[in-house]
Each structure stands twice: as C-alpha cells, then as structure tokens.
Amino acid sequence: MEIAAQVAFLVAVTGVSYAAGSRLDLFERFLAWSRVHERLQADETVVAMAGACMGMLVLMLRRWTGSVRQARDLEHTSSMLARARDGLHHVIAASPVVIFMLRGRDTHVGPVWFSDNLYTMFGYRPEEVVSRDWWLQRVHPDDRALALSASHRAGRGVSTRYEFRFAGASGEYRWVQGELRSAIGSDGVAEVVGSWTDITARKSVEEALRRSQQDYQGLFMHASDAILLLDPADETVVAANPRAAALYGIPLDRLVGTSLRTLSTDLQAGNDRLRRTLGGEQPYQFETVQTRADGSQVFLEVTAAVTEYGGRPVVLSINRDVTERKRAEQARAEIEDRYRMLADGTHDVVSLHDRAGRFLYVSPSMSRATGFDPEALVGRSAMTVVHPEDREAILHAGRRAAAEGSAQVEWRLAGPEGAPARWFSSQVSMVPGPGGRVHRIVCSSRDVSERRKAEMAIRFQAGLLEVVGQAVIATDARGSVLFWNRFAEQLYGWKAEEALGRSPWSLAPSTASKSGNVHSWAVVMEGGSWAGEMEIRRRDGSVFPAMVTLTPLRDPSGAVMGAVSVSSDLSPQKRMEQQLRQAQKMEAVGRLAGGVAHDFNNMLTAIRGNAQLMMGDLPRGSALLADLEEIDRAAGRAADLTRQLLAFSRNQVLQPRRLDLNASVRGVAPMLRRIIGEDVVFTTVLDPALETVMADPAQVEQIILNLAVNARDAMPDGGEMRIETRNLLPGAAPPPGQVPGNATVMLVVSDTGCGMDADTMERIFEPFFTTKAAGIGTGLGLSTVYGIVTQSGGHVSVDSTPGRGTTFTIYLPRVEGEAEPWLDAEAEAAPGGSETVLVVEDEETVGAVVCKVLTRSGYRVLHAQRPSQALELFATLAEPVHLVITDVVMPEMSGPELAERLRAIRPEMPVLFTSGYTEFAGASAEVFSSGLDFLPKPFAPETLMRRVRQVLDGETGPAAQAA
Numbered sequence: 001m002e003i004a005a006q007v008a009f010l011v012a013v014t015g016v017s018y019a020a021g022s023r024l025d026l027f028e029r030f031l032a033w034s035r036v037h038e039r040l041q042a043d044e045t046v047v048a049m050a051g052a053c054m055g056m057l058v059l060m061l062r063r064w065t066g067s068v069r070q071a072r073d074l075e076h077t078s079s080m081l082a083r084a085r086d087g088l089h090h091v092i093a094a095s096p097v098v099i100f101m102l103r104g105r106d107t108h109v110g111p112v113w114f115s116d117n118l119y120t121m122f123g124y125r126p127e128e129v130v131s132r133d134w135w136l137q138r139v140h141p142d143d144r145a146l147a148l149s150a151s152h153r154a155g156r157g158v159s160t161r162y163e164f165r166f167a168g169a170s171g172e173y174r175w176v177q178g179e180l181r182s183a184i185g186s187d188g189v190a191e192v193v194g195s196w197t198d199i200t201a202r203k204s205v206e207e208a209l210r211r212s213q214q215d216y217q218g219l220f221m222h223a224s225d226a227i228l229l230l231d232p233a234d235e236t237v238v239a240a241n242p243r244a245a246a247l248y249g250i251p252l253d254r255l256v257g258t259s260l261r262t263l264s265t266d267l268q269a270g271n272d273r274l275r276r277t278l279g280g281e282q283p284y285q286f287e288t289v290q291t292r293a294d295g296s297q298v299f300l301e302v303t304a305a306v307t308e309y310g311g312r313p314v315v316l317s318i319n320r321d322v323t324e325r326k327r328a329e330q331a332r333a334e335i336e337d338r339y340r341m342l343a344d345g346t347h348d349v350v351s352l353h354d355r356a357g358r359f360l361y362v363s364p365s366m367s368r369a370t371g372f373d374p375e376a377l378v379g380r381s382a383m384t385v386v387h388p389e390d391r392e393a394i395l396h397a398g399r400r401a402a403a404e405g406s407a408q409v410e411w412r413l414a415g416p417e418g419a420p421a422r423w424f425s426s427q428v429s430m431v432p433g434p435g436g437r438v439h440r441i442v443c444s445s446r447d448v449s450e451r452r453k454a455e456m457a458i459r460f461q462a463g464l465l466e467v468v469g470q471a472v473i474a475t476d477a478r479g480s481v482l483f484w485n486r487f488a489e490q491l492y493g494w495k496a497e498e499a500l501g502r503s504p505w506s507l508a509p510s511t512a513s514k515s516g517n518v519h520s521w522a523v524v525m526e527g528g529s530w531a532g533e534m535e536i537r538r539r540d541g542s543v544f545p546a547m548v549t550l551t552p553l554r555d556p557s558g559a560v561m562g563a564v565s566v567s568s569d570l571s572p573q574k575r576m577e578q579q580l581r582q583a584q585k586m587e588a589v590g591r592l593a594g595g596v597a598h599d600f601n602n603m604l605t606a607i608r609g610n611a612q613l614m615m616g617d618l619p620r621g622s623a624l625l626a627d628l629e630e631i632d633r634a635a636g637r638a639a640d641l642t643r644q645l646l647a648f649s650r651n652q653v654l655q656p657r658r659l660d661l662n663a664s665v666r667g668v669a670p671m672l673r674r675i676i677g678e679d680v681v682f683t684t685v686l687d688p689a690l691e692t693v694m695a696d697p698a699q700v701e702q703i704i705l706n707l708a709v710n711a712r713d714a715m716p717d718g719g720e721m722r723i724e725t726r727n728l729l730p731g732a733a734p735p736p737g738q739v740p741g742n743a744t745v746m747l748v749v750s751d752t753g754c755g756m757d758a759d760t761m762e763r764i765f766e767p768f769f770t771t772k773a774a775g776i777g778t779g780l781g782l783s784t785v786y787g788i789v790t791q792s793g794g795h796v797s798v799d800s801t802p803g804r805g806t807t808f809t810i811y812l813p814r815v816e817g818e819a820e821p822w823l824d825a826e827a828e829a830a831p832g833g834s835e836t837v838l839v840v841e842d843e844e845t846v847g848a849v850v851c852k853v854l855t856r857s858g859y860r861v862l863h864a865q866r867p868s869q870a871l872e873l874f875a876t877l878a879e880p881v882h883l884v885i886t887d888v889v890m891p892e893m894s895g896p897e898l899a900e901r902l903r904a905i906r907p908e909m910p911v912l913f914t915s916g917y918t919e920f921a922g923a924s925a926e927v928f929s930s931g932l933d934f935l936p937k938p939f940a941p942e943t944l945m946r947r948v949r950q951v952l953d954g955e956t957g958p959a960a961q962a963a
Helices: 002-012 026-041 044-070 072-092 115-123 142-155 201-220 240-246 267-278 325-334 365-370 388-404 449-467 488-492 514-525 570-615 625-648 661-676 699-713 758-763 782-789 844-856 867-876 894-903 920-929 941-952 957-962
Strands: 098-103 160-167 173-184 190-197 226-230 235-241 284-291 299-311 314-320 349-353 359-362 406-412 422-434 439-446 471-476 481-484 529-535 543-554 561-571 658-659 680-686 692-695 719-727 742-752 796-800 806-814 836-840 860-863 885-888 911-917 933-936
Touching: 026 796, 098 115, 098 142, 115 190, 142 160, 142 173, 142 190, 142 240, 160 894, 173 201, 173 920, 201 349, 201 422, 201 439, 226 240, 226 299, 235 240, 267 284, 349 365, 365 449, 388 406, 388 439, 422 449, 422 699, 471 488, 488 561, 514 529, 514 543, 514 561, 514 911, 543 570, 570 625, 570 844, 658 661, 658 699, 661 680, 661 719, 661 742, 692 699, 692 957, 699 719, 699 742, 699 782, 699 806, 782 796, 782 806, 836 844, 836 867, 844 860, 844 941, 860 867, 885 894, 885 941, 894 911, 911 941, 933 941
Parallel strands: 680 719, 836 860, 836 885, 885 911, 911 933
Antiparallel strands: 098 190, 160 173, 173 190, 226 235, 226 314, 284 299, 299 314, 349 359, 349 439, 406 422, 422 439, 471 481, 471 561, 529 543, 543 561, 658 692, 719 742, 742 806, 796 806
16 A cells, blocks of 8 residues: 555544644644544444454554654655554444445445455455445445435534444345444545444344243233232322223223322222332232223232332223122122132133243133142143144134134133033234244133033934924014024925025915914914925925924913924925826726736637638638638738737736847837837947846837837927936936835937926826827837836836926846847747647637637647536546646636646646636746746647647746756
8 A cells, every 4th residue: 555545544544634744743642542432332243342442552553652742754754654554444344343435525335345255244255345445235225225324423523323234245134233423524525434243143032032022012902800010109000901991981092190098998908008019929819890991890819019110100901800700709699608718619710821822921820720739830832722623623722813813712621531522712813023024823711511501402402303304494483583493404405594484484484374374373372283285386386295293381380382393305205106196097007907917818818719710711812812801901900909018917927038128229210210210319328338137138129119108109200319328327316116225227218308297297108098099009109118027127207398308217127138139930830739728718719719720730639618617627637738738817717726726636737827817816826936837828729729739838937948
C-alpha cells in the first residue's frame, strides 16, 4: 500500500482528519479510539476481546507518538506509519468483529475494505468478494432496506447501529449487529468505519424466552378458570384472561383497572385474606362470594399467591366458578346432611402438552377427576391415560385441531380391565409457534360418563325402533311428529328432519274420508287403540295399502300425551293374494282344459285310427282316399290343439332327459329365420359354459317356436329378436317359486315390438286369450309355454313396456351330468306278430280301434272294458298273455294298479300304458318313476304297432334299461 493510502486508512479507522506534513494531536487520536472502544463494548460477547485490542492499540499509538515527534521528514513518518499499520492489523485480526471501511459519496454501495474476520466468521474466500455491492446480496431480503438506510445515514455523517441477517458461505443466515461511525476528512470526503458483530447466540436466547412467554400466555388465555393479576395495594386488576371477563360479566378492557373490592361481599374477610397471602402463605386457597356486573352472586374457589409482573409484585388469583357446586351442596345438605360438602366437583381438567403429546402441565383437578397424580404425569405421554381403543380418535382430533385450530373428542380413561368406563369430553386447542407451526397443545377435559350412559340407553331404545320393519311415528297431543324412524323414511319418502314438527296426515295422507281420520285420532286421544287398513299416499304421489295401528303415548302419570303409529306396507301381501287368485284361476282353467283334452284324445284316437285303417283298405285311386286324408289331417290339427291344452294344464306326457339348451336353440334357429321373415334381425347369444337342464327336447323346441312367433307378430314392421342363454349369476335374486341357492339356467327371448301394458300381461298365459284380430292365432301359444315350463319344474316371467318391446325369461332347474343325444324315431313300417295281447280300455271306440289294428297285424287280441273284467279274463285264460295294453285313467282302478295286480300273477309280463290325460291319482308320476312303457293319446296305427313290437322285443321298459 502506498504511504498516502496507508495514512488515509489509518485516518479513516481512527475517524480523525489528517493532512500530510501537519502535526497530529495524538490525544485526539486516542479519544477517537476510545469512542470506537465504547461502541464495541455495546455487545457483551466482545467486551473482553475489544478491551484487549484497545490496550494494544493505545500502546502502539504512544510509541508512534514519540516516534513522530522525533521524525524530521516524511520518510521517517512513513516508516513509523508502516509499523503502526502492522500493529493495527494484528489488533483487528484478534478482535471478534468484522471491521470495514467505506469512503466517498457512494458509501451505500459497499465497503472498500474488509478485515480478515469476514472470511473466518462467515466462511467466504477473499476472491469471492468481487464487487463493492457484494455484501448487500448476502443480506436477508427482508433486512436489505434497513442496511441500505444505515449506510445512507452514515454517508451523511450520522453514526448508527442496526441488526440484520447475513448469509454465510453455507447459505445459513446469522444475526449480525452492525455499527457505523462517520467522519468528514479534511478533503471534505465522507469516511466511514463499520463493525459487524455476530449476535446469533443472543437472538436464540431471546427467541427461547419469547416461546416460553407464549406457552404461559396460551395457558393463561385458554384456561377454564378465571386468572387475574392484582395490585396488592388496592386489589386493582392489572391483567386478566377472557374467562375472568366472562365470569364477572365485564368486558376485558374494563375489567383491567377495576378493583375487586368493589365486587366483594365481605371487605373485611377480603382484607384478611390479602394480608395472609402477602404474609407468606403461598399459595393461599379460600372460597369467597363476589358480585357480577349484573348483580348476581358467584361462588368462587380462589387460589392466590404473590408473584412478579412488569418488575413489581402482584397477587396471582386463580378463581374457579363453583356456584353450581355450591348450590348442589346446599340442596343436598338440606336433604341428607347440612354440614356435609361434596368431595368431588365437576371441575374441568386443564393440561398443557408439547407437540409430541407429552404433559407439560396438568391442573390439580386431574387428580380429582381421574385419580392420576398431576405431578407424576408431567413428562409422560397423554396416551398413558387414554383407553387403547380410543387412542386413534385422540390422534385424529389432534390432526383436526392442527388444521382447524381446535377440535372436540370424547374418550375413555384407561383403567383396570372389567372396570366401568370413565368417559371424558376434551376440547383440544393448538398454540402456534414461529412460522405458524404447532408449538403447544392445550386440552380442557370434562367427565361425561353419566351423559354417555344416558345417551347409550336412548340410542339402544331408538335403535330398536329403527330395526323394526315397520314405519313407527310418534306425535304429541297436537299431532306434531316427534319421532320418525328409518323405515318411515323409506315407506313414505320423507326424511326424519323434514317430518319433525309436522302433521303425519299432511306428509302421508290417507285416501279415507276426513271423518274417518278424525274418528281414529279421537279414539286414541281418549286412551283407546285403533287398527285398520287404509290407502296412503307417498311423497311421490303413489298410493299403497297399509295396515295402521294407533296407540296412545302416555306420560309418567298415565295421561295421554300423544300417539304412536305403527304402519306396514301391505303391497307384497296384496300381490301374493293376487298371484294366488291368478294361480287358482289358471289351475281351474287348466283342469277344465285337461278334462276336455282327455275326452278329445280318446275321440281323436278313434277317428284317426279308423280313418287310417280305411285308407289302408281302399285301393289306390279310390275317390274316398282324398276324403279320408282330409279327415286324418283335421284330426291331426285337433290333436295339436289338445296337446296345447294339455301343455297349459301341465297334464301332457313329457319325456324329459338331460338337455343342452344351446343345442336346442341351434337346432331350431334355421327354421326360426324362415318363420320370422327377413325384416326381423335375429341374433343368438349363447353361454358357452351353460349348465345342463332336465326337459323334453321336443317341448323345449315348442317353447322357442311359440315365443318366436309371438315376437314376430309383435313386430309387423320389422325389428330385432334375440335369444340368449345364461346361468343365473351367484348371489342374484332367484325367480319366483325358486329356492335361493338352487342353480338355475335361463332362456331369454326378447323383441323390440309393440310391447304390452300391465292389464295385458296379467292375462297372456290364459288359454284362448289373444290380442290379435279374429281368425289370427288360437290364443294357446303362450299358455302352452306356461304349461310346459311349469310342468318341467321351471318358471316363466315377462317384462314389457308399451312401445319398447317384450322380454320372456324361462328359468329351468340345473341338473348334473352331460346332455343326452336326441333323435326323432325313423318313420319305417312296423312289423306285426303272433303274440297274445290283452287290451284294457274303458272307451269303447278307442278299444275297438286298438283291437282292430293289432288283429290286422297278426296278434291274438283279448279286449276288456273294465279292470275287473281284465282280472277275471286273465285268471281264466289257459294260454299265456304276452303283453297288456291298458289305459292309465279308468273306473274302478288306475292302469298302474291293474298292472300291479296282474304282475302278482305273472311278474315278468310287460305292460304298455296309454293315456291322453295324466292328472288323476298321480298316475304319470307312478308310470315314469318306475320306468314303464307309455304311449300318449292320440296315436296313429303305425305308432301303436311299432311301440307294441318294441315292448314285446324288450327294446324299451325296465328290461331294456337293465340290459
């Protein structure tokens, strides 16, 4: 450094002007450094070091003063200045502060020089100080304006002291106290010497003190007791918490400055207590009575002690309102023992916790309320006094309080297993710290065990009413709703909160006359009961039948105070009654149809048999053949009609076997496409995993055909028809009449046709009912479907909406095993025979035809019109009978009964049963359960001969099954 610069630096550091060649007043120079020393002493952390630096600096100045007096020229002065500079550098390096210099009019830009302590204190390297404003970029953004303002003032000759945050090389901010000393040199240029002192440690102490004060302030403000600080001289309130203002009914700003003596009911006693408190009885507890602002008296439990506040002694008074307890004590004392006091009160428990939930403070009421020693709880987790099952609820309340400021939670006190639960209700409040984070937690808890017991009893009773599958409504004597259970909400469509306080007749009006409603209400109000059916309108306007019972609601004295209505929806019962009536009607119609079909089958058997026999007797080209063929075709159509009647009445003869519905749909699909026409889009959706069913393959095809024809007729302008198969999904509701859990296979036929209304759907399965024009259809298609499905152990349902199409769903029970193959019998000529055949047929025309057909085929035929005649004939015959052909339904006894008696004589004799009706005496069940041979009426001669030959040859019946 040049000599002039060194001199200028020294001058700047000392704050004393200097001009080359002039004599310096070293005493002034010493005074200037004394002032620097005073500034350094302002921070207690550097007093010792600054003193040592000043001592060394004074010695160096004295030596330099003597040397300057001896100097005769500038060269000698420069040499002395260099030695002073070196000594000064050692002093600065040893001090715990950063010293810097600013010069010129732009002092605010930044120092022209820093002492090396800048690098050791903040971790920077000299090469990082690249510009004069470098320091300003390291000042915390919130403190830059302050630092710049201080620099400006120093540039104007105003010394200043300030505090700011400065970032070290690591990026961490440290608190720094800056001090600037300004002087104007002889050349009129501002020269500023500054110092930075690290005061981070002091700031930490101040922050800890502030937090401690905040903790106690939070406890003070949130305490459930009234807390006051009083002037010992006249008991004037110096400070108070909000609870104190609420207790006395005086706004907080007015309460401060008010003397409690003006509220006391006994000044002498108050003075005595104050003297005892000041006399050293700390803390001093007593009870007193004081007056509120409204003139009412309040009983207080006071805990008083002397403390210091604002540098002066004050009385700390913690006042608890025990008015309710006192009144309860007084009332109980009048009844039991007027000198006995309640041992326990209903005091809230106030506790202070850290962020981890550990107790920092517990009010003495903790011991009274829970039995836990408050002092023993300090430092322990709050969870140690909470029942294990409620700890998660406490944690959740803490999270809510952290987010919202406060939260309410109820919990049980941890206690011995089997001991009655002690319930507490706690208000959890958060005390924020720096940055808004939770610093402390304040809890105010109250024992609510008795209230919980009462609530549980009420909930239990209300719960009983909620689970009742009936609408329960309670009203007062004026008819206003007091209680409306959940089932009433579902039944009437009104929520409980909407119904309370309103009249039930306005919410769920009856379609009965107003006088009827008034009569039933009057009966109940007079103490009687009323029950009956009525139509009630729901909120949505729909009406349903209900059974309503009204009973009086009485108070403890027995007086009628209201009514209780219990209502149940009769709609399911009414539907079942309607279904029963429909089933009975269908059953009656079915019996009639079956009886008619039975007689027709006998007549048709005779007609077709005789016609075909005559056709066989006539030569080719006979004019009578055409007439006989027309008779045979008409009889065939009549036979089809009787089969449909029997199908509806569930009395046709089925030949069920294990069947794959998918195969049946595929087999009939080509024919369906021809029947429904090209303007109907036909699709199938078949479940590849479909289960097997037990059904007659021919009848299943008849079901599909009838439903397809019905769908086609519903779509005169074309549309879509779809056939689906699928298994009833697990857990799905079973169809009506099915047992839940039974596996079911579904056949669904749907169309996009005109649909049906409700009235039509009620009659669609009735025989001869049709919506088609006269001459179109017989009205037996859907009744046939109904009969086949029902006789097969299944169920059929229909879903339809006018204009939106119809869906028929067939439910058939699933069976185990693989599907059996099924082929129609080949139409081939049946061979005759020479065996002896006994024909038992009560219908003379049928018996005659059967005997004629068998006789022409070479058999020896015996005919009996009654079972008794057959038994007599069988017993007297000398020759063996090879086959018995008997009707199933006959007078005297059924065909199976006759066969049993005949087999008692000849067990191995085969029997062929015939019938056109199998309802009576469970005959069909007997026949098919035993696996016997059966031939349904009406039958053609060729069919009869083929079947007789099969039975005689052992190709059917039990013998064939055994083989």
